[in-house]
Amino acid sequence: MTAASRELVRERPPRRRSWRKFVRKNYEGWLFASPWIIGFLLWTLGPMIASLGLAFTEWDLLSPARWVGLENVNEMLRDPLVGKALKVTTLYALVSVPLSIFFGMSLALLLNAKIRGLRFYRTAFYLPSVLSGVAVALLWRWLFSPEFGLINLMLSYVGIQGPSWLGDERWALPSLVMMSVWGVGASTIIYLAGLQGIPTDLFEAAEVDGARGWDRLIHITLPMMTPVLFFQLVVGFIAALQVFTQAYIMTNGGPNNATLFMILYLYRSAFQFFRMGYASALAWVLFAYILVLTVLIFRSSSSWVYYEGEEKKG
Amino acid sequence: MASTTVTTTSRTPSSVHLTLGGRRRIGHTMVHLALWFGVVLMFIPLAWTISTSLKPVSDIYLFPPKWIPNPVRWENYREAVTSIPFMRYLWNTVVITGLSIVGKVASVTLVAFAFSRLQWWGRNVLFMVMIATMMLPPHVTLIPQFVLFKRLGWIDTFLPLVVPQFFGGPYLTFLARQFFMTLPRDLDDAARIDGCSSFGVYWRIIMPLARPIVIVIVILVFNGTWNEFLMPLIYLQNPANFTLALGLRMFQGEAATSWHLLMAASLLTMLPVLLLFFTAQRYFMQGIVFTGVKQ
Numbered sequence: 001m002t003a004a005s006r007e008l009v010r011e012r013p014p015r016r017r018s019w020r021k022f023v024r025k026n027y028e029g030w031l032f033a034s035p036w037i038i039g040f041l042l043w044t045l046g047p048m049i050a051s052l053g054l055a056f057t058e059w060d061l062l063s064p065a066r067w068v069g070l071e072n073v074n075e076m077l078r079d080p081l082v083g084k085a086l087k088v089t090t091l092y093a094l095v096s097v098p099l100s101i102f103f104g105m106s107l108a109l110l111l112n113a114k115i116r117g118l119r120f121y122r123t124a125f126y127l128p129s130v131l132s133g134v135a136v137a138l139l140w141r142w143l144f145s146p147e148f149g150l151i152n153l154m155l156s157y158v159g160i161q162g163p164s165w166l167g168d169e170r171w172a173l174p175s176l177v178m179m180s181v182w183g184v185g186a187s188t189i190i191y192l193a194g195l196q197g198i199p200t201d202l203f204e205a206a207e208v209d210g211a212r213g214w215d216r217l218i219h220i221t222l223p224m225m226t227p228v229l230f231f232q233l234v235v236g237f238i239a240a241l242q243v244f245t246q247a248y249i250m251t252n253g254g255p256n257n258a259t260l261f262m263i264l265y266l267y268r269s270a271f272q273f274f275r276m277g278y279a280s281a282l283a284w285v286l287f288a289y290i291l292v293l294t295v296l297i298f299r300s301s302s303s304w305v306y307y308e309g310e311e312k313k314g
Numbered sequence: 315m316a317s318t319t320v321t322t323t324s325r326t327p328s329s330v331h332l333t334l335g336g337r338r339r340i341g342h343t344m345v346h347l348a349l350w351f352g353v354v355l356m357f358i359p360l361a362w363t364i365s366t367s368l369k370p371v372s373d374i375y376l377f378p379p380k381w382i383p384n385p386v387r388w389e390n391y392r393e394a395v396t397s398i399p400f401m402r403y404l405w406n407t408v409v410i411t412g413l414s415i416v417g418k419v420a421s422v423t424l425v426a427f428a429f430s431r432l433q434w435w436g437r438n439v440l441f442m443v444m445i446a447t448m449m450l451p452p453h454v455t456l457i458p459q460f461v462l463f464k465r466l467g468w469i470d471t472f473l474p475l476v477v478p479q480f481f482g483g484p485y486l487t488f489l490a491r492q493f494f495m496t497l498p499r500d501l502d503d504a505a506r507i508d509g510c511s512s513f514g515v516y517w518r519i520i521m522p523l524a525r526p527i528v529i530v531i532v533i534l535v536f537n538g539t540w541n542e543f544l545m546p547l548i549y550l551q552n553p554a555n556f557t558l559a560l561g562l563r564m565f566q567g568e569a570a571t572s573w574h575l576l577m578a579a580s581l582l583t584m585l586p587v588l589l590l591f592f593t594a595q596r597y598f599m600q601g602i603v604f605t606g607v608k609q
Contacts, residue, residue, distance in 0.1 A: 036487060039481020291449075
């Protein structure tokens with residue numbers, strides 16, 4: 001047992017003589033992991049290499065692919081729609097993610113107030129967030145309908161003539177942001193779990209020191225929640241930069257490309273214009289963009305995320 | 315500040331007027347009011363949709379609107395499922411979702427077993443590789459995958475949607491592995507002494523204990539596949555192969571007057587998710603907390 005485990009710790013394939021023993025000891029692990037290993041090679045690593053190669057070609061799936069070098073990159077720099085798509089996608093992420101975090105966290109704080117009916121509220125807020133996809137996008141299209149949609153009807157009660165929302169270049173993107181806040185319940189559940197994990201002795205100590213509700217929120221609750229908030233920020237950003245279904249169903253990128261999200265533009269390039277090379281190049285640009293933003297958020301985290309048990313250097 | 319009098323009973327000056335219990339009660343009432351406001355806001359869209367789905371066409375564009383449909387037209391639902399091949403789409407969606415669940419659960423638990431209960435050379439390196447792929451956005455591989463499936467002649471079949479599900483996935487494998495790590499290792503040893511093979515340990519010991527995490531995985535896969543749009547959009551072209559998500563678009567092309575049918579069909583599409591939510595709410599929440607907090 002001890003000899004065997006020591007051998008494993010070294011993690012090196014032994015020489016010829018014990019090769020058979022090595023295989024016998026290890027084949028089961030490889031066998032059990034083989035679904036993922038094969039899948040990784042087939043659906044991830046292979047396609048990634050292919051995608052990188054495709055980015056330097058022009059290919060419509062019919063005629064043979066043609067190597068064009070950096071022509072796709074050149075074209076992207078000249079293509080005003082790429083800039084537009086990046087702007088739309090970034091703006092959406094920059095507004096919808098902090099807004100969702102704010103509402104999600106506020107709800108969680110209210111739910112954490114040891115009130116009666118917690119289970120009911122939790123269910124009620126969580127329910128809309130499990131609904132997603134085309135059905136929900138269609139539901140919201142109906143709500144945003146300019147003449148007979150619910151939102152403009154409500155506004156008309158208070159004497160406001162609502163805009164035509166999805167049909168208005170200025171309001172289409174804010175409409176999609178509003179819709180995204182509807183799904184805030186999922187993150188509320190996460191925040192609630194985080195809030196309940198904060199050690200109570202911290203609050204007791206604060207109370208002895210005379211800290212009131214607001215002080216406790218600013219100086220204990222929020223700092224203790226920063227790891228969870230940070231994680232939600234990263235995950236939220238990555239998800240927001242990959243929006244597709246809403247844009248496709250509700251606005252199809254319009255009006256006047258006001259909701260032309262990156263993935264929608266990628267989809268069009270690849271599957272409507274059949275420009276596989278250009279679309280691959282777009283995919284890599286978006287990937288790089290997501291990576292840069294994620295790194296920036298991670299960089300910033302050392303100044304605002306507090307990890308318990310981590311020594312602060314003075 | 316230093317001269318603040320320290321009283322023995324009250325912590326705050328205002329509690330002179332109100333007892334602590336009274337303050338709390340007022341605070342709680344405010345919280346309840348705020349929460350109810352939120353609940354109403356959350357449910358108005360759904361209520362409005364249900365209302366629309368039960369109205370006769372003529373009532374949809376009434377102003378001021380009627381919240382309670384009168385007369386209630388249940389026929390809208392029958393019309394909705396007959397005006398598009400709803401049952402066909404439903405069946406397709408069920409088949410794709412069912413096979414995806416089977417494939418994902420089987421492959422993910424096997425791989426997680428390898429990464430948590432077996433010792434083998436290369437394990438740690440491969441685990442790191444798997445974790446790294448979690449950060450990869452799926453659209454980078456979208457186009458080459460499409461080309462691959464086209465070469466295989468799989469376009470317009472369910473295969474591109476279902477087959478990859480049988481090859482694990484980093485996110486859910488990680489989830490299952492974290493759960494398997496919490497099970498005591500003595501169980502494996504005891505079973506092996508009794509002559510169990512590795513597969514025996516997986517099948518007889520680990521899987522029966524893994525029920526909670528398997529349910530979470532089933533729910534996550536169900537919800538994801540049921541609502542998936544981009545993949546079916548790319549791979550399914552013949553309307554006879556459409557899923558519900560794709561089929562719902564059929565109403566869009568029609569005249570603007572079919573909103574009542576569209577809302578009926580949308581609600582029917584959401585219904586299985588809602589039913590699952592209400593029967594397995596606990597596991598839904600566990601899933602979201604697992605994936606959200608434990609990273």
